[in-house]
Amino acid sequence: MERLGGISAFVEAAEAGGFSAAAERLHLSRSAVGKAIAKLEQRLGVRLFHRTTRTQSLTAEGQLYYESCLRALDEIRTGEALLESGKQEIRGRLRLSMPVVFGRQCVMPLLSELMRQHPQLELDINFSDRRVDLVEDGFDLAIRTGPLPDDPGLMARKVANxxxxxxxxxxxxxxxxxxxxxxxxxxxxxxxxxxxxxxxxxxxxxxxxxxxxxxxxxxxxxxxxxxxxxxxxxxxxxxxxxxxxxxxxxxxxxxxxxxxxxxxxxFGAHVVWPRTQYMPPKLRLMIDTLAERLAPMME
The missing domain is CATH 3.40.190.10 (Periplasmic binding protein-like II)
Incomplete structure (x- = not known):
């Protein structure tokens, strides 16, 4: 628990831009935040913040650790959302883009079944062999076949060969x-x-x-x-x-x-989605369904 407290203080300080602002968010004293981060640095054996009398900024090692902490927090939030989703119906709108023939023949039967299971789920589907810009074009998810170029703004998961x-x-x-x-x-x-x-x-x-x-x-x-x-x-x-x-x-x-x-x-088939700190249950459900059900259809 002490470790988690140090990580929480570290993430808040990184996002708030300093120990004082983090202390306000956490309802702690500035001294308590500073001590928690100092203990974390001592345990890790690295300096996470550059400190002056007025400001604190992440070191290179601190930036790397911050990104790792965010990924871990994403998983925790996703797990909580999945637990919550078990108490309520999956609902809301998802915009998807997928290759024309692959989408029609392989993906649509799975999506039709998914919609029957979740009547409150809304799908807006684009069939196109053009690689859309997910963020600019407003898509929640895309299915892509073939080589997948590196894109730091996207997350990806292989779902089939x-x-x-x-x-x-x-x-x-x-x-x-x-x-x-x-x-x-x-x-x-x-x-x-x-x-x-x-x-x-x-x-x-x-x-x-x-x-x-x-x-x-x-x-x-x-x-x-x-x-x-x-x-x-x-x-x-x-x-x-x-x-x-x-x-x-x-x-x-x-x-x-x-x-x-x-x-x-x-060729690999992947689902890709914009990098985010929080994955809604409807998006997690879609990704997990495609990963579980699509691969056997490709054999």
Whole structure:
């Protein structure tokens, strides 16, 4: 308890800008706050504040420790909010953004079930393959697939892996043969996914080396994954698509997965949200639900 008291005094002093202001917030004397922080510094073996007769400011070590304390306090507040949420209905509005096809096919069934379980939960959903600015555009949460760039203003949690596969229709394979290696793809027609003006290469992991990038020749380039799957099923060429997207076509026999002995690339799927000191129960519920339920659907 003494340790927690020292941490509480430290955080208040860091946020209030000095010991006197922290003492007012905590209803303690300035001397009590100073002694609590001094004991904390002695225990940690570092100086947390630069002190003058009038001001106190964080040292570099103090800033690092302050950020760690904030993360710990976030978890405590979240735990309290979750306990409180058990006493009342999850309610309120959440704005979400997610990729179009992935969102419609994989995420929406989970969200529909969540809304049935929590009638007071309101969802405002944006389907877009554009990476929105969560803060500027006013979103509470976004789902993103592929590499996730560092952004100090965002928190992230991985919720699934999205494995890729090469596939083609039985008619195409009967007419043109079945590729056995990634290099064989260069002798076939493909249907490529185009983002902006560039068609994305197909990538195959190689242990201990950079992935093998292959761009097969293509008569057809599309910016919609569902249309690519349909075109491949109609025999227009090979396609490189997420396994979850072609599962139904494979089950029905319209598509055949090939190069199954070759290591497949897997993209991470993450939920991201603006960094905050407090996570509302509705946001925690959404993140936990996606983390628990989305991964099995990607297998």
């Amino acid at each position: 999205q494995a890729m596969t090469v596939c083609a229709s039985p008619a195409y394979l009967a007419a043109y043969g079945t590729p056995r290696t990634p290099d064989d793809l260069l002798g076939h027609q493909a249907i490529l996914y185009r983002r902006s003006s560039d068609a994305l290469s197909w990538s195959f992991p190689i242990k201990g080396a950079a992935p093998r990038q292959v761009t097969p020749p293509a008569r057809l380039k599309l910016d919609d994954l569902t249309s690519i799957a349909d075109a491949a099923a109609d025999g227009f060429g090979l396609a490189w698509l997420p396994c979850w997207l072609v599962r139904g076509h494979v089950a029905s026999g319209r598509l055949v997965r090939i190069l199954t002995d070759v290591p497949a690339l897997s």
